[in-house]
Amino acid sequence: MSFELKMMLPALIVLAAISIVPFFYLIYMTLNKISLVGGTGISPQWIGLRNWARMFTDPDVGAGWITMVIFFVATVGLEMLLGIGIALLVHEMVWGRNVTLSILLIPMFVAPVIVGLLGRFLVNPTYGMYAWVLRTTHIFTGNILGGHVSAFVAVVLMDVWEWTPLIVLITLAGLVSVPDQVIEAGRVDGAGYWQRLRHIVGPSISGIVLVALLIRAMDALRYFDVIWQSTAGGPANATKIIPLRLYEVAFQFLDLGYAATIGIVMLALSIALATLFTGILRRRGLIG
Amino acid sequence: MNSAANRGRRIALYVAIVIILLWTVVPVAWMAISSLKNPADVLSRTPLLNFAPTISNYSGLFTGGNNLLSYIRSSVLTAGISTILATALGSLAGYGLARSNMRGKRHLAFWIITTRMVPIAAVILPLYIGFTYLHLINSIWALIVAYLSFNLPFAIWIMNAFFADLPPGLEEAARVDGASRMQTFYRIAVPLTAPGIVTTAILCLVFSWNDYAFAVTFSGPGSATLPVAASQLITQTGVNWGQLTAIGTVVALPMVIIGLAVRKYLVRGLTLGAVTGE
Numbered sequence: 001m002s003f004e005l006k007m008m009l010p011a012l013i014v015l016a017a018i019s020i021v022p023f024f025y026l027i028y029m030t031l032n033k034i035s036l037v038g039g040t041g042i043s044p045q046w047i048g049l050r051n052w053a054r055m056f057t058d059p060d061v062g063a064g065w066i067t068m069v070i071f072f073v074a075t076v077g078l079e080m081l082l083g084i085g086i087a088l089l090v091h092e093m094v095w096g097r098n099v100t101l102s103i104l105l106i107p108m109f110v111a112p113v114i115v116g117l118l119g120r121f122l123v124n125p126t127y128g129m130y131a132w133v134l135r136t137t138h139i140f141t142g143n144i145l146g147g148h149v150s151a152f153v154a155v156v157l158m159d160v161w162e163w164t165p166l167i168v169l170i171t172l173a174g175l176v177s178v179p180d181q182v183i184e185a186g187r188v189d190g191a192g193y194w195q196r197l198r199h200i201v202g203p204s205i206s207g208i209v210l211v212a213l214l215i216r217a218m219d220a221l222r223y224f225d226v227i228w229q230s231t232a233g234g235p236a237n238a239t240k241i242i243p244l245r246l247y248e249v250a251f252q253f254l255d256l257g258y259a260a261t262i263g264i265v266m267l268a269l270s271i272a273l274a275t276l277f278t279g280i281l282r283r284r285g286l287i288g
Numbered sequence: 289m290n291s292a293a294n295r296g297r298r299i300a301l302y303v304a305i306v307i308i309l310l311w312t313v314v315p316v317a318w319m320a321i322s323s324l325k326n327p328a329d330v331l332s333r334t335p336l337l338n339f340a341p342t343i344s345n346y347s348g349l350f351t352g353g354n355n356l357l358s359y360i361r362s363s364v365l366t367a368g369i370s371t372i373l374a375t376a377l378g379s380l381a382g383y384g385l386a387r388s389n390m391r392g393k394r395h396l397a398f399w400i401i402t403t404r405m406v407p408i409a410a411v412i413l414p415l416y417i418g419f420t421y422l423h424l425i426n427s428i429w430a431l432i433v434a435y436l437s438f439n440l441p442f443a444i445w446i447m448n449a450f451f452a453d454l455p456p457g458l459e460e461a462a463r464v465d466g467a468s469r470m471q472t473f474y475r476i477a478v479p480l481t482a483p484g485i486v487t488t489a490i491l492c493l494v495f496s497w498n499d500y501a502f503a504v505t506f507s508g509p510g511s512a513t514l515p516v517a518a519s520q521l522i523t524q525t526g527v528n529w530g531q532l533t534a535i536g537t538v539v540a541l542p543m544v545i546i547g548l549a550v551r552k553y554l555v556r557g558l559t560l561g562a563v564t565g566e
Contacts, residue, residue: 003469007384011377011444018437019403022414029413042417086308092301102548103309106316109547110540111498113515117522118319118536121529129318129335161315166558173555173563211562218405225500229519243409251505256413263410274402281562282394 026267029260036254044257051261061262063237064245071152071227071241075159076220080213082160083167088197090168091175105169107162116229119158120145145231148238155227155239162226163219167212174208175201207284214277221270242266316540323533330530345534356535358510359517366428366503366513367496370435375489378443379481383473385444386451397448401560404441408501411437419506426508434506435496442495442560443488449561450484451477487553494543514539 001009030051032044055061090100107115122130123144134140144150178201186196224243227233233240233248240248242262250259322330324341349356385397415434416425424430454477462472478485500515507516518535521528547554555563 002388002390004384004388004390007473008381008388008444011381011440014377014436015400015403015440015444018415018433018440019406022411022418025414025417026410029417034417042420089301089304089308093305094298096305100305100309102551104312105548105551105554106544107312109494109498109543110316110536111500111515111543113498113500114319114518114536114539117518117532118315121322121533122315122318127331127333127529132333132335161311165312169555170559170563177564208563211559215559215562221407222405223501224409225515228500243407246409247412247501250413250416256417260410260413263407263413266407267410270405270407271402274398274405277405277560277562278398278401281560284562 023267026260026263029257030264032257034256034260036251036256042256047257051258054258055261055265060237060245061242064240064242067237067239068241068243071156071159071239072217072220074156075163076213076216078156078160079164079167079216080209082164083212084171084209086164087168087171087175090172101169101172105165108165108169110162112162112223112225113229115158115162116226119154119161119226120230123154146235148235151231151235151238155230158226158230159220163216166216170212170215171205171209174205177208178204207280210280211277214273214280218270218273218277221266221273319533319536319540322529323537325530327528327530330533345530346538348531349534349538354517354520356514356517356538359512359514360538362428362431362507362511363497363513366431366435366511367493369428370432370439370496371489371492373432374436374439374443374492375485378440378488379447379478379485381444382447382449383451383477385448397445400441400444404438404445404560408438412501412505415502416505425506426510428511430506431496431499431502431511431513434502435492435499439492439496443492445560446488446491446557447481447484449556450481450488454480483550483553484556487550487557490546490550491554491557494547497539497543 029044031046031048033047033051034042034044036042086104090097090104093100110118122128125131125143125146128144131140131144134144140150142150144154182200182204183196186200191199224241224247227239227241228244228247231239233244243266246259246262246266249262250256321337323345324343325336325339326342326344329336329339385393385400390396411434415430415437419425419430419433424433458480459472459476462476463469467475497513498515499513500519503513503516504519507513512520514535518532518539521532521535550557
C-alpha cells in the first residue's frame with residue numbers, strides 16, 4: 001500500500017462509517033414505514049415505494065419546496081448583491097479598511113440559533129428595539145412575526161444579516177487579486193469607474209464570485225436554524241421551508257421513513273451543487 | 289480631476305460604510321447591552337440606553353436547576369474533541385490526498401466534498417437511528433461523531449489545499465538527506481502549514497460550537513450544549529430575554545474572537561481552498 005493511501009486510510013474509514021453507511025440506510029428508510037415510539041425500539045416495516053408516491057402528491061411538501069425556493073432566491077440573491085456592493089465600497093476605502101472588514105465579519109461567527117433568537121427579540125411587538133424604530137417612524141406598526149409577508153421578510157433579513165459578510169469577504173479577496181496596473185491602465189485609457197467595473201474588474205473576479213455563490217448556495221441548503229428559532233415556520237407555515245417540514249415529519253409526526261424520502265431529494269440537490277463546485281475547482285486547477 | 293467632486297465622493301463612501309457598519313453591529317451590540325439590564329429594563333417599551341448595569345442575568349445562569357456549567361462543559365467537550373479528531377485525521381489525509389497520484393483521485397475528492405455539503409436535515413435521520421441502536425443518544429459521543437460528519441471532510445479538503453501549496457523542493461531535499469516520508473511530513477510539511485492547521489481547527493470549532501440541529505436532536509440532559517440551553521429559555525410561560533441575551537453573548541463572543549484571529553486565512557478556509565486570500 002502506498003504511503004499516500006496509508007495517510008488517508010484512517011480518515012477514509014471514519015468518513016465511510018459516518019457517511020456511506022448512513023447514506024445507504026437513508027435510501028432503505030425511504031422504502032419503509034419507520035415510526036418512533038417512545039424512543040425505545042425502532043422497527044422498520046417494508047412498504048415499497050409508498051413514501052415516494054405520497055411525497056409527489058403531498059401539498060405540504062410542495063408548499064415547503066415553494067417556500068424554500070422563494071427563501072433561497074431572496075436570501076442568496078440579496079446576499080450576493082449586497083455582498084458584492086459592499087466589497088466594492090470597502091475596496092475603495094483608503095484608511096480603516098482592515099478594521100471595517102473585521103467588524104463586518106462578526107455576524108458570520110454568531111451561531112445561527114442565536115441569530116434567530118436575537119431577531120425574534122429585536123422585532124418583538126412590545127419591547128423589540130427594531131419594532132420600536134419601525135413603529136415610531138410609522139414604517140410598520142403591526143406584529144412583525146405575526147404577518148405572513150412581514151415574517152418572511154424578517155427571516156430573510158436575519159439570514160442576509162448573518163451571511164452577507166461571507167460574500168463580502170470572498171469578493172474582496174477577488175478584488176484585491178486584480179493587479180493595480182491593469183486598473184491603472186484602464187484609467188489611463190480614459191475608462192470611468194463603471195466602465196472599468198464592467199470591462200476590467202468584473203471579468204477578472206467573475207470566477208471568484210461564482211465560487212461565493214456556490215458556497216453560499218450549498219450552505220443555504222444545509223442550515224435552517226435561523227427560521228427554526230425565530231418563527232418555527234409560522235405564522236401558518238408562511239416560513240416553513242423544506243428542512244423544517246422534514247424535521248417536523250420526523251420528530252413531531254414520528255414518521256422517519258417519509259422524512260427520509262424528503263431528505264433524499266434535498267441530498268440530490270446538494271450533490272448537484274457540489275458537482276458544479278468541483279467543476280469550477282478543476283477549472284481553476286485546484287484539484288486533479 | 290475635480291477635487292471637490294472627489295471629496296464629495298469620499299465622504300459619501302464613508303457615510304455608506306458607517307451605515308453598513310451600524311446594520312452589522314447594532315444587533316449584537318444590543319444583545320450585549322440587554323444582557324446587562326435588569327428584567328424590568330429589558331422589557332421596557334422604549335429602548336433604554338440609560339440604565340443601571342447589572343450582572344444578574346449572567347449570575348442567574350449559574351444558579352438554580354439548569355446550571356449553565358454543564359452546558360458549557362458539553363459544548364467544550366463535543367466541539368473540542370471533534371475538532372481535535374477532525375484536524376488530526378484531516379491533516380494526515382489531506383497530505384496523502386495532496387501528494388497522491390492514484391487513479392480515481394478525482395472521484396475520491398468529489399466524494400469527500402459531497403459529504404461536507406449534505407443537508408443537515410437529511411443526515412440527522414440515519415444518524416438518529418444509528419445512535420438509538422448504539423445507545424449513544426444523550427452521550428457526548430453522539431455529537432462528536434455527528435460533528436465529525438461535517439468537520440472531517442472539511443479538514444481533509446482544506447488541508448489538501450494548504451499542503452498542495454507547499455513548494456516540492458523542500459520535501460525533496462529532506463528526502464535526499466535520508467528522512468522518511470513520515471519524518472518529512474511532520475518535520476517539514478506540518479510546521480510550514482501551521483497557519484493552515486490552526487485555521488482548519490478554528491473553523492471546525494466554530495462550526496461545531498454553533499451547531500443547534502444535531503445538538504437538540506441527539507443530546508439529553510447529560511450532553512446538551514449552549515445553543516440548546518439558549519433555546520430552552522423559551523418556554524410556554526414566556527421568555528427570559530435578559531438571560532437569553534446573556535447566553536447569546538457567551539455563545540457568540542469566543543467564536544467572534546477566535547474567528548477574527550485567523551482573518552487572513554478565512555477566505556481560504558471558507559471557500560474550501562478555492563480562493564486564496566490577501
